[in-house]
Amino acid sequence: MSVNLDAEWKTFDDLKAYIQENPGKFTYGSPSVGSPPQIVMEYLRITEGLDTKHVPYDGGALLSALLGGNIDAYTGTAANYQAGTVNALVNFSNITTESLSEVPTLKDLGYDIAMDLVMGVVGPPGLEADIQTILHDAFQKTIEDESVIEKLENLNVAVTYGTADELQADFQNTTDLYETVLSETSLGE
Numbered sequence: 238m239s240v241n242l243d244a245e246w247k248t249f250d251d252l253k254a255y256i257q258e259n260p261g262k263f264t265y266g267s268p269s270v271g272s273p274p275q276i277v278m279e280y281l282r283i284t285e286g287l288d289t290k291h292v293p294y295d296g297g298a299l300l301s302a303l304l305g306g307n308i309d310a311y312t313g314t315a316a317n318y319q320a321g322t323v324n325a326l327v328n329f330s331n332i333t334t335e336s337l338s339e340v341p342t343l344k345d346l347g348y349d350i351a352m353d354l355v356m357g358v359v360g361p362p363g364l365e366a367d368i369q370t371i372l373h374d375a376f377q378k379t380i381e382d383e384s385v386i387e388k389l390e391n392l393n394v395a396v397t398y399g400t401a402d403e404l405q406a407d408f409q410n411t412t413d414l415y416e417t418v419l420s421e422t423s424l425g426e
Contacts, residue, residue, distance in 0.1 A: 238265065238274075239313045239323035241303060249327040249346055252310070253287065260288035266299045266311040267291065271424055273352040274312030277329045277343070279418045280350050315393040330354070332395035350414065354394070357404040373401075 238249070246252040256263045267274040270293045281287045292308050299311045303323065310326075315336045318325040325340045331351035333342060343350050358376060360369070379385055380398045389396050399407070418424060 238310050238327050238329065239303070239318060239325045240310045241306075242322075242324050244309070244324065246326060247324070249341065252326055253285070256287045256289060261290060263288075263310070264290045264292055264308045266294045266302050266308040268295070268299070268312075269293050272312075274329060275424075276415060276418050277350060277352045279422050279424065280414060281348070283418065283421045284350075285348075319393075330395070332397060334390060334393050334395045336393055352411075352414075353407070355404070355407045355411070357408075369401075 238252075240246055240252070246255060252263075265278060267278075269275075270291075272293070275291050275293075278287070278289060278291065282289060292302070294302055294311075299308075299313055300317055300322070302308045303311045303313070311323075312329065313323060313325075315325075315334060317323045318340070319336050325337065327346065328337050328340045328342045329352045331342060331344055331353050333340070358372065360372070377398055380396060386396050
């Protein structure tokens with residue numbers, strides 16, 4: 238989550254204190270209703286009592302809205318932080334890139350939540366074990382290739398490789414998070 242460089246909040250704790258002292262006043266933008274960043278903020282509203290207002294925007298309009306003072310914060314990209322356009326207060330992901338290494342994650346700050354961009358490859362039920370092994374080995378070799386890692390890191394994508402069980406656990410954690418938020422908010426209506 239990022240704010241203007243001249244914003245009064247320099248840390249996520251500063252921001253949290255402001256939100257608690259000014260319920261319903263703080264606005265933040267994200268790419269759409271129900272987007273992963275909104276789910277994180279709604280979870281924090283439920284668990285931490287952070288009363289905020291979400292404003293959905295089309296992609297590129299987020300930065301303009303923030304810089305123009307139409308919203309207080311946005312769930313933007315690392316590129317804007319790297320360019321020195323915004324101050325990143327917290328990284329919603331568990332995984333950090335070199336460009337965000339100085340920005341704490343929610344987990345670093347003691348919150349039991351993260352929203353990682355998880356991608357995986359799935360196959361049909363009953364896929365033969367030898368084919369699974371061939372695919373697993375090929376994908377692992379690709380994702381661990383230095384040239385692939387370099388290209389992904391240039392896009393501020395943190396690279397990790399996991400097993401099928403780890404992918405299933407990530408999917409389950411995300412499902413559980415969405416179920417919690419959707420059952421406790423109007424997003425599920």
